[in-house]
Amino acid sequence: MKEPRNLIVQVKHFGGPEGLEVVDAPLPTAGRGEVRVRVLASGLEYTDVLIRRHLYPQTMRHRPPFVMGYDVVGEIDQLGDGVTGFDLGDRVADMTVIGSNAAYCTLRADRLTRVPPGLDPAEVATLILSWTTAYQLLHRAARVQQGERVLVQGAAGAVGQALLVLGRLAGLQLWGTARGAHAPVIRELGATPIDYQREDFTHVLPGGFDVVFDGIAEDGYRRSFAALKHGGLLCAYGYSAGVQAQRRMLTMLMWIARLYLWRWFSGGRRALFYSINVMRARHPAWFREDLQRLFELLATGAVRPRVAERISFDEVAEAHRRLEAGGLQGKLVLCPDLKPQG
Numbered sequence: 021m022k023e024p025r026n027l028i029v030q031v032k033h034f035g036g037p038e039g040l041e042v043v044d045a046p047l048p049t050a051g052r053g054e055v056r057v058r059v060l061a062s063g064l065e066y067t068d069v070l071i072r073r074h075l076y077p078q079t080m081r082h083r084p085p086f087v088m089g090y091d092v093v094g095e096i097d098q099l100g101d102g103v104t105g106f107d108l109g110d111r112v113a114d115m116t117v118i119g120s121n122a123a124y125c126t127l128r129a130d131r132l133t134r135v136p137p138g139l140d141p142a143e144v145a146t147l148i149l150s151w152t153t154a155y156q157l158l159h160r161a162a163r164v165q166q167g168e169r170v171l172v173q174g175a176a177g178a179v180g181q182a183l184l185v186l187g188r189l190a191g192l193q194l195w196g197t198a199r200g201a202h203a204p205v206i207r208e209l210g211a212t213p214i215d216y217q218r219e220d221f222t223h224v225l226p227g228g229f230d231v232v233f234d235g236i237a238e239d240g241y242r243r244s245f246a247a248l249k250h251g252g253l254l255c256a257y258g259y260s261a262g263v264q265a266q267r268r269m270l271t272m273l274m275w276i277a278r279l280y281l282w283r284w285f286s287g288g289r290r291a292l293f294y295s296i297n298v299m300r301a302r303h304p305a306w307f308r309e310d311l312q313r314l315f316e317l318l319a320t321g322a323v324r325p326r327v328a329e330r331i332s333f334d335e336v337a338e339a340h341r342r343l344e345a346g347g348l349q350g351k352l353v354l355c356p357d358l359k360p361q362g
């Protein structure tokens with residue numbers, strides 16, 4: 021029988037989406053303590069744009085060529101030596117940061133989370149980076165309490181939508197900034213929309229918000245911090261606006277460092293920067309626990325993540341262009357089984 025071939029999405033040089041290529045590659049072999057999976061779904065995220073542009077601290081040491089792919093849902097098709105507790109055919113998930121935009125990839129068995137049967141792999145993929153980030157921002161970083169007044173910046177985005185859905189389940193009062201055209205989605209998700217192109221969110225709630233979540237960093241988080249009430253908390257977690265404005269990595273790292281200085285001169289307001297990788301390194305059990313909790317919420321129908329589109333390998337570069345252009349209302353997911361268009 022013919023060996024299945026591997027296909028990978030590779031960065032051949034840092035920069036724009038033209039630096040990506042889809043190439044044939046040898047099938048990887050599971051090493052000791054690893055499994056090989058046939059990839060069923062792998063997310064495409066704004067964070068991939070940062071990695072591709074060489075603006076992502078965790079992947080700074082990688083040099084092209086390397087394979088893109090932050091998260092993965094797959095079916096085990098090979099077990100390496102020393103792997104116990106998993107069988108061929110088991111469905112598993114992991115957050116790989118790079119390496120999973122492929123038809124097959126190898127994963128460390130001790131980092132896997134089991135995927136319950138019957139779930140849609142594309143919907144599961146949306147939960148790994150975007151929804152786990154949202155869940156941990158709410159429950160691990162901010163430790164929100166029912167009834168708190170919370171502002172979500174970039175609320176129509178992948179993490180933003182998850183923050184609204186999970187925030188509503190936690191009984192929060194929610195506001196979300198988004199472009200005007202996305203107001204109906206924000207309302208549908210239970211929040212009050214704020215049009216970031218026309219309205220000033222610092223004037224929406226005169227007393228200030230209990231918590232602001234900001235993955236955008238418009239003006240280096242200044243106005244998000246100003247929108248807090250006395251004793252309020254800013255949870256910063258991204259800097260999309262800095263990337264769009266082609267700011268240097270050092271500038272964005274300085275915005276993050278400044279958050280920790282503001283605490284001292286702010287009359288009781290606080291700020292922190294959340295990173296899913298730092299939290300996973302410190303608390304690996306939390307990552308698996310929180311992802312399993314999200315799988316349960318998906319299985320019971322309590323949450324329904326929005327998949328904007330399932331795409332095939334030949335649409336990946338275009339998907340990166342769409343991520344950078346903005347305007348998406350949900351997540352793009354690479355599904356290797358999809359046949360190329362046309």
Ligand SMILES: NC(=O)c1ccc[n+]([C@@H]2O[C@H](COP(=O)([O-])OP(=O)(O)OC[C@H]3O[C@@H](n4cnc5c(N)ncnc54)[C@H](OP(=O)(O)O)[C@@H]3O)[C@@H](O)[C@H]2O)c1
Pocket residue numbers: 065066067070149150153173174175176177178179180197198199216235236238257258259260261294295296297343345346347348
């Ligand atoms: N620290 C972590 O662990 C972690 C984890 C996940 C993600 N992130 C980061 O978090 C950020 C968001 O990720 P994502 O996956 O949710 O990205 P996304 O899907 O691209 O969503 C970002 C959203 O922000 C909106 N936006 C752009 N400029 C805005 C502004 N000035 N005010 C309000 N909204 C604005 C965009 O809307 P338009 O359609 O109007 O452009 C888009 O809906 C990225 O920078 C990502 O790298 C960090």
